[in-house]
Amino acid sequence: MGLKEHYNKMYRESIADIASDHYEIDDMIDSKSDNRFGISLVIRPSLEVKKNVRDFLDELNKVEPHQYYYPESDIHLTLLSIISCYEGFSLDSIDPSEYMAIAQKRITTLDEKIKIHFKGLTASKSCIMLKGYEEQPIINDLRNQLRRDFKHSELQQSLDERYLLKTAHATILRFKTELSNKNAFLTLVDRYADYDFGTFEVDTIELVYTDWYHREKLVKKLHEFKL
Template identity: 30%
Template sequence: MAAQLEVLYDEINHRGRTALAAGREELDPYLAGRMVDSRAGLTLLGHLPAHVCRNLEFYLQTIAQLAPDQYYYPAQDMHITVMDLLAAQADFSLTAAQFDHYQRVVAPLVASTPPIHWRIQGLIVSPSAVMARGFYSPELADLRNRLRQALPAAGLKLTERYPTFSGHVTVVRFKRPLKESAALLAKLAAAKNLDFGAFSMHSLDLVVHDWYNHQITSTAHLPLAD
């Protein structure tokens, strides 16, 4: 699992570094204020413990010195996506009854899943964002596979944009052209294997939220197995 994740993260990082070196970073039009953002979706996600958020924030302060005009996720918004059940889209709508139906199907699957063990190590860059690499235990992959089987079997829509394999944490999104790309890339390269901490995840949240996990309109707290 770790080796496959290393390959995935290296591919993302190569694309990102190539784009930034050529001045072709992808700017978020919503964060830049050029578009009204009504996007939302239904997601199963996990939160980071305080010590990991603190370590990430500490290093991000040095990134912000080189790229001060970008969007930095507040600690309370940082998360790991287990699965986008209904991918975010404009004018998203989900009734309370529909949310409850998803919860009734998802909750037993989560409850039968042992705690998921994580290591957050290293920063990489995509053309549009800076991410922390997440490495996880096999329990997560098993839960994702069971969700893919159970939701359609229960007559529930699953609009996962692509089969989720990554376990990254998005920590910065680009909203303004970068002024010091070379220095930023050097700083990120220095953090390629920086250890931000390990932890065990004992619960997940089913949420209706915006693209940045900043506005949450519905939530259900789901414990994993003891």
């Protein structure tokens, strides 16, 4: 199954679940005791793309004001979740420089530009996401190389424990309470299902210590890899 078909299958199935009230509410978003942290390599969209996303989310917010909308500062594409967020993880338990060294060695081998096109929406039972596409299949090749590098090291990692990341999606909304205007919400989501949010060229990959939601106030940037 190609990426477009995969995204569309996710969308159809998840929208059907949401329409029939089989969606999942995240009750940890506002929790003061949420202590799930991890280490990831992330890519941030351009300002233009983030503005287009924000305009869409502002419309959704008028219909469903009590959901969790990602602010522009937090919107990201996960290149690789090296240590998936878990309760109680802290930087004191690792040497970040060892992770930087492995990532640096691999990222510096890139000789092609990464361009990502965010076009349309997909979904899961718990969130709404942007559909990301590459002009050239570089990201998954890089992911697979980094997976091998980290798995062959003795560093703490939990690669692929949650799921094998193959897409270039970006989460932009999570359900944190029951939908109060479900039909209007789904109508608006459907209107943007194929909307062109823009294309950008990746110039930086970040290694970050992050919470589950990638909130700016909790994210600690460990290193920037310039492309």
